[in-house]
Amino acid sequence: MHFTQGISFPRSGHGVVYNILKSYFGSKMKYCDPNNKTNRYCNCKKVPCVNPNTTFAKNHDFEVLNGQGLPIRENTRYFIQYRSPIQAIISNFYLYQKNTNNSGRYFWTQFAYDQLDYWIAFIDKWIFQLPNVNKMNQTCSYEELIADPFGTISKIIKFMSDEPLDINKIRKILNQIKVTLLNRHNDFIYYDEEFFFRLEEVAESRMRILGLPSFKSYH
Amino acid sequence: MEAAAAGLPLVVSESGGYCECLDSDCAFIVPPSPKIIANSINKLFNNYDLVLQMGKAAWEKVRLHTWDNTAQQILDFIKEVHRKRKKYTSTSLLPQIGAFYYPWYQSGEKRRHWNENSEYSAVKDFPIGGPYTSTDPAVLSNHIKLAVEAGFDFLVINWEVGHEGLHPMDLEATRKLFDSVEKSSYSLKLAIMICFKTESFIVFKRYMDILRNEFIIRPSYLKKGKQFPVWYFLNNAFIGTFYRAYKKIESLNQNIIPIAVGAIVYKPSVPKHIRKFFKGWQFYSPLQICLPHDWYSYWMNNYDVFCEHSSPDSIKTFTICPGYDDTQLSNYKRKDELFRKIPRSGLKTYDIMQAAALDLNPIPDLVVVTSFNEFHENTHLEPSTAYGDMYIKATRRFKEKLIASANKINYMKG
Numbered sequence: 001m002h003f004t005q006g007i008s009f010p011r012s013g014h015g016v017v018y019n020i021l022k023s024y025f026g027s028k029m030k031y032c033d034p035n036n037k038t039n040r041y042c043n044c045k046k047v048p049c050v051n052p053n054t055t056f057a058k059n060h061d062f063e064v065l066n067g068q069g070l071p072i073r074e075n076t077r078y079f080i081q082y083r084s085p086i087q088a089i090i091s092n093f094y095l096y097q098k099n100t101n102n103s104g105r106y107f108w109t110q111f112a113y114d115q116l117d118y119w120i121a122f123i124d125k126w127i128f129q130l131p132n133v134n135k136m137n138q139t140c141s142y143e144e145l146i147a148d149p150f151g152t153i154s155k156i157i158k159f160m161s162d163e164p165l166d167i168n169k170i171r172k173i174l175n176q177i178k179v180t181l182l183n184r185h186n187d188f189i190y191y192d193e194e195f196f197f198r199l200e201e202v203a204e205s206r207m208r209i210l211g212l213p214s215f216k217s218y219h
Numbered sequence: 220m221e222a223a224a225a226g227l228p229l230v231v232s233e234s235g236g237y238c239e240c241l242d243s244d245c246a247f248i249v250p251p252s253p254k255i256i257a258n259s260i261n262k263l264f265n266n267y268d269l270v271l272q273m274g275k276a277a278w279e280k281v282r283l284h285t286w287d288n289t290a291q292q293i294l295d296f297i298k299e300v301h302r303k304r305k306k307y308t309s310t311s312l313l314p315q316i317g318a319f320y321y322p323w324y325q326s327g328e329k330r331r332h333w334n335e336n337s338e339y340s341a342v343k344d345f346p347i348g349g350p351y352t353s354t355d356p357a358v359l360s361n362h363i364k365l366a367v368e369a370g371f372d373f374l375v376i377n378w379e380v381g382h383e384g385l386h387p388m389d390l391e392a393t394r395k396l397f398d399s400v401e402k403s404s405y406s407l408k409l410a411i412m413i414c415f416k417t418e419s420f421i422v423f424k425r426y427m428d429i430l431r432n433e434f435i436i437r438p439s440y441l442k443k444g445k446q447f448p449v450w451y452f453l454n455n456a457f458i459g460t461f462y463r464a465y466k467k468i469e470s471l472n473q474n475i476i477p478i479a480v481g482a483i484v485y486k487p488s489v490p491k492h493i494r495k496f497f498k499g500w501q502f503y504s505p506l507q508i509c510l511p512h513d514w515y516s517y518w519m520n521n522y523d524v525f526c527e528h529s530s531p532d533s534i535k536t537f538t539i540c541p542g543y544d545d546t547q548l549s550n551y552k553r554k555d556e557l558f559r560k561i562p563r564s565g566l567k568t569y570d571i572m573q574a575a576a577l578d579l580n581p582i583p584d585l586v587v588v589t590s591f592n593e594f595h596e597n598t599h600l601e602p603s604t605a606y607g608d609m610y611i612k613a614t615r616r617f618k619e620k621l622i623a624s625a626n627k628i629n630y631m632k633g
Contacts, residue, residue, distance in 0.1 A: 019250045019252075022255070023252060023254070023255070104574075104578040105574035105575075105577045105578050106515050106571060106574040106575040106578050107515070108574065109570050109571050109573075109574035110571050110574075113564075113567045113570070113571070176251075176252055177250060177252065192620070194616055195570070198566070
């Protein structure tokens, strides 16, 4: 298994992919999660991970917007996860509410705008610019993962390891760990058709500019 | 919880309620996979120090979940709900929305407020169609139409009254605006905001008489119950006059609902006479009050404290604004002002302010937008070369949301 630096936009399915990969690779998976205290192999909070045995590391590149983000390294293997911003932002807002006790439309609106700026900077850097500097990268959108869990997971495993793919094992794991769509935005307490439409348009126009497929194409 | 209370470490699945009361200090929170669960148990089985450490953390975590503490939390929650219900009972029916309106523009050779000087009349953006004259009937008709399109129930006409009184053209524009509204088929209402820049009571009385004898009696003047809202800009000149002639000013405000507007935060330490006199209290330029990080607490605190401490006949008002930028004005008084530029960032700033208005509890009686056409401070909603009509449309959508939200709350009240 090659060391792979995971870079994910928050709530883009990193947790579920990690669980699947952990089940697949077993003890070969040595995971570094800067946010986790005890459950993981390493939480050094450094990029790259200081532990030479680490095989998979997580980072959200939170500082990407203010220019203090992670450098893109030529020789690092990157696994990038992103998602349609609205779904990701809603999902992340639940966490934000829980951590800050800030609830209400005001905080939602401010949060949504700030996160959209973060999302744009993240996509520009890790989806658009990355391939110009680094050739060892694999991207995966949450929408792609939901639409085709088997194909997407197979692709990720092939990227992370040179060993032959164990298709049966993947099928077995996917029977145990379900990859399902959470947080349908119409149920969201602050759902506002017009506001969501505007956020979606910003994201879609960004995807068009970057020549990437529309999120709607997965529906 | 029982296991944690017994000082034991835990292995729990990451779905369900476990995550709400446990964390990774005291539990292995794992996917529901037999192999992973077995691994976690194995880790504990082989490491007694870890068992002790996590068991202690588990006990620390749940020891506060006593019957007494839980009962207290429920009681606090019930009290909070009751407090909110009490606030609801003083709520009005549906909120109305308006905008501060400026009647001071003149185009042509004798132009006023269109870049004739850099001190106080510089503008960066222009209305679509270019500079206009506020007394022009075609301009007034267009403004009325736009105000209705934006969903406004009323406009608050700003009178700037200096030592020499109000500029005659502003008075003429006010009269013509009332005439135009009354000739139109729209139900738009008008009201007056007076910004006194003099401490002369004679001047004060002259314009209060004009207001009372000429405008308040007009059918298009905004009414709340049997009274008429008038906004007073709360500056040093007003406060000076107010303290010298409190009784006289009070008698000039019979049948009037005086609403304070300015930059002063309402709090119980505001002098009693001022608190007693004003029946409404709002910021004129809420984006300039404090750092963006503190906006919400200042706005909400001002509103909440006023609702809590004002008399039952008071009206609840709130201000929203699309952005602010007066950096092109060279007036020395503005130089030391903080927060002279709060960008609109498209609709971001306006959306955030609207969201704050939608969060208000109780529902406001009046939401006023700063401004319909204050081009010097770039707070204008009027369609312009820089922004087109996006703020007119955004205001219309806000009005719809505000009414829908009020209807929902009124329905909940029964």
